[in-house]
Every structure is written in C-alpha cells, then in structure tokens.
Amino acid sequence: MTTDIGARRISPGWRKTAGAFLRVDVIEEINYPLTLVMQLLGIIVPLIPFFFISELVGNSRTTGGDYFTFTVIGLALTAALTGAMSGFGSSLQRAFQRGTMEVFLVEPVPWTILPLAMNQWTLMFGGLSGLLIFGVGWLMGATFVVSGIPVAILIAVLGIISSTAIGICSAAILLLTLKSAPLIRLYSLAASLLAGSIFSVSQLPDWARYISYALPHTYVINATRTALMDDPGTFEMSTTTAIIALSIFNVVFLAGGFYMFRKALELSRKMGTLGGY
C-alpha cells in the first residue's frame, strides 16, 4: 500500500489517450456481439436490391453503363464518410447520457484531443464497412480499375478528414445543446440528395448541382468513380479537381471545426453545462 507511485507525471499524450478510448470502445462493442453482426449485415444487405435494380436499369449512360459498380462505390464511400462524420457526436452524446462525460473531462487530457480520440472506433467501423461493401460488391460482380486504387485511397482519406472536421463542427453544437446533432442531420440530408451516391449528379437540376459542389461527399464519390470505373458516367469529376477541392475543404473545415469546438467548450464551461446532461 505504501509503494511510492509518482503523482507528478506528464500528460498521457496522443498515443495513450487514443489507445485508452479505442480500447474502451472496442470492449463496449464486443460486449454486444449480435448488435455488431446485425450492423454488418445492415451494411451488406442493401447491396442486394441495388444488384437487382442494376439488372433492371441495364446500361444507363448516366451511370457509365455499370450501375451496380456505380452504386457500390457510392454506398461504400457514404458508409465510410458517415462513420467519420457522426462518430464524435454520437460518442459525445452517449457519454453525456451515461454520465461518463464529466469523468472524461476531469482527466488530464487536452480537451481538443477528445474529438479525435472519441471518434476512432466509429471511424474505423465506417472504414471497415466501406471496405466490406467494396469486397462484397466485387464478389457480386462489380468491377474496378486496379490502377486507380491508390488515387481512390488518397481521395477517400481526404474525404474522411473533411467528414471528421464536419463532425467536429457538429459536436461543438452538441456540446452546447447536449442533445441531437442538427448540423450533421442537415449535411447528411443534403449529401444523400445531392452527392450522387446512388444516381448521377448530372441528373440533378442545375441549381441543385451547384449546391452539390459545396459538399465534400460529391467530390469523394464522383472522383473515386473516375478513378475506379472505366466509364464513370455523364458526371465525370476529375481526380485532380477533387484532391484540390478536398484539400481546401480540409483546411477550412478543420480550422473551423476546432475553433468552434474550442469556443463551445469555453461557453459551456462559463454556462456550467459542461459534462452535465
């Protein structure tokens, strides 16, 4: 009992903090095996109706003549981007509701690390879901241009960073409201309608297409199609354009996200609502 354990130690740093939160989340997930299996099934099963729809619509010019591959790319990237975007907010809300947030905040960890540390599992699960959709899609007959894979990975990573940054902006609002994530709901709605995950952006009216350019999802999904499909259809997004646009989005959204989060923390501390629910 009297062993001297030094109380004056340095802060845990990013690696230990990330490891601690990831370990807690993984243990939590494997505690509910059936839920995990059903989540994975829920990711794969939607491919089946799209497989039959692609048989039905055949070789539509707008989707490059291979609607199934077109949709597999759209669904896989949407899963990965949604995971990156919603992870921190959902972890934050869960911690508020369970009463653990206050304890997290009293640990000697810079609060600005939390958006990334608490987002890891959902980010990884989203990425895994995307890969699973690609894999199952490939087994079901989707075809990809192998030489385009490196560029596709780069675009996906840039897209995931953008989505994470949007998630941080949303979490900043969540920190103040302690419930719901209106920004993510709004963005997800816009992305599902305008980013072209299951139909071509070229089918949208002009005004809607202009709005779609404001969404990182549009660049990620359509530039990946350009990289991985022989014919990406009538809305061909240049990979170079996407990389530049996503890089700009990342700088703006990351800076904005962390600024908003910091300000929300300051306001929440002042209002005395931090950690409570």
Added chain:
Amino acid sequence: MSTSQKHASIVVSDLVKVYDPSPRWMSFLVRSNLKHSVTAVSGISFEVEPGEICVVLGPNGAGKTTTFRVLVGLTTPTSGSATVMGYNADKEALSVRKMVGWMPADQRALLMRHSVNENLRFHGQLQGMERDEMDRAIDETLELVGLDGWGTSTCFALSTGMKARLQLARALLHRPSVLILDEPTGAVDPVASHELVQLIREIVSERQIAALISSHRLEEIETLHSRVLLLDEGRVRYDGDLNALREKYAGPRLTIEFRTTASAAEAGLALKTAGVGVITHLGATGIVCELNPDITHSNVLRVLQDQTEDIVSLQESETPLHAILANVYKDKQGGQE
C-alpha cells in the same frame, strides 16, 4: 504563489460564480429555462491543508457542486480564484487535473459494461501511467479499498457500495495530492457508508492528502471528526471544527422525564412562560430544554421548583447536529466565520 498557497493544497479566494442565461442566439439550438442570472457562489474563501478533511455541507443549491466544479476546471469562476497545489484551476486546469482525484456524485460515471480493472486501466492510461506502474497501482488500490479479487467483475454487477469503492479507487489510483469527493456515500447503505468514510479518513491521514468532501449525512461528518464548511446561498456560514460549531450554536440540552403527562405539560407551560426554550416533548411524559449561558440548569430547576417531586429523571445531552445546522442556517446575519 502566496505564502498560504505554499502550505495549503486547496486555496479558494473570494470565489464568485454567476450563471447567466444562454446567449440569445442559442435559443435557435436549445431552449433554456434560466431567464435571469443566478449567483451560485458569492465570494467564498477557504483553504485545505495536506492531511486535512474538509466536509462541505449545505442545502441543495448552497454552491457545493459549483465550487467543486470550479476546482476541477469544469466551470469558470466569474471572479476570485481557486488554486490546487498552487495551480490556477481556471488557467492551469490540465496541471490541476493531474493532482486531483475526483469522485462525482453520479455513480453512472463508471464504465458499466467494463470490468473493475478496465475502469481503472482507462483512468490510469489517461493519467499517463506506464503499464507496470499502472498494474501495480491497480492491485494496491483495489486492496486498499477492499475490492481485491473483484478486478475481473463487470462493473454493473457490483453492489452500490462496491461501485462507490470503485469510484474511490479510481480517484486514488494515480496518487493524487488532493481528493475532491462529491457525496461519496450518496446511495450507499449506512453500514457500508460508515466503512467507506472510515476508509477515506485513514487514506487521507496516511497519504497526507487534502480532501474536500460534500455530504448530506450528518453521522458521517461526526465520524470524520473533520473540519466543517457550511455553505448556504453561495456563502460560507461557518468554517471550523465541529466542537467550535457546537459551542457557538448549541448549548447542552436537558431532558426531563416526569411521572405523569399532566405534570409534563404543566412543566412545559411553566418553562415557556419563563422564557426557556422547550425544544420537544418526548412522548407524553418527557420534555427537552435547550440550555445556554443565560438559561442554566439552575434556572430550569428554579422554574420547576414546585414540581420536583414529579421529576423521574434529569439528563444532560448534546444537541444533535441537524439542530445545530438549522440554527446556523437561521442565523443569516452570521456571515462567514
């Protein structure tokens, strides 16, 4: 760093916390019921030395939790300051949180689906502990709080008392210099609560930790033999030890048992008429009088001189703590001691 800060582990100076309504633009996001500013803490000052337990008492809304939350950096002071081990709780919160073992009132603050060991491991990692050091500390701390052998048990399966011990273990794991325990025995049964309080007392004494504890259980405060800080409406009503509090706010009580109900009633009336405070009628035949320097045993007996034959017994006792506290809260003009 001031002279007092060199000695005291916790220093709170003229701390004020006013909760303002949310900014107007936030009404688009969330509706708030707070329409006017509320002063939760109104210029309180106190210090806690190493090895000292300071029990913070007060009715709901007295400012206890706000003070604790300021000390761990969860909320900002409106004015004044709070320092822990010389670090400013507002500006140097990260350093403060390395020094503090925090036990919130909410038992849900544990990771319920995780084992006892995992709960401590998570905290140890975030405290920057190395693996070997952490493993050793987990074993030692579980033994210390009486949870050795429970390391692999899932948290939700523990009893309420054991969960409280686990929360205490988490607060102690990294060997903090300061313990801040917000109602540590809140939901714990009286026997387990007594054991937990004794344990806290021993640990604080052995490790020379400065401990700030809030509690509603008066028997615990007596068990702790600690310093008492009475808060009410955000102000310090009393700061000192329990004996001094008794001396200031409570004289001894005299319990008198009579032969008959009629003689007890008659005595009660006579005492009231003579200006003696009759606190309670004990059943039908007993009365309790509060004594003070102006009203002594002799005064009481003089009033009852015609009834001495009806008196069965006479016993002096201490005023219960709840009655003392009620007196302090009534004495609004008393201000800070």
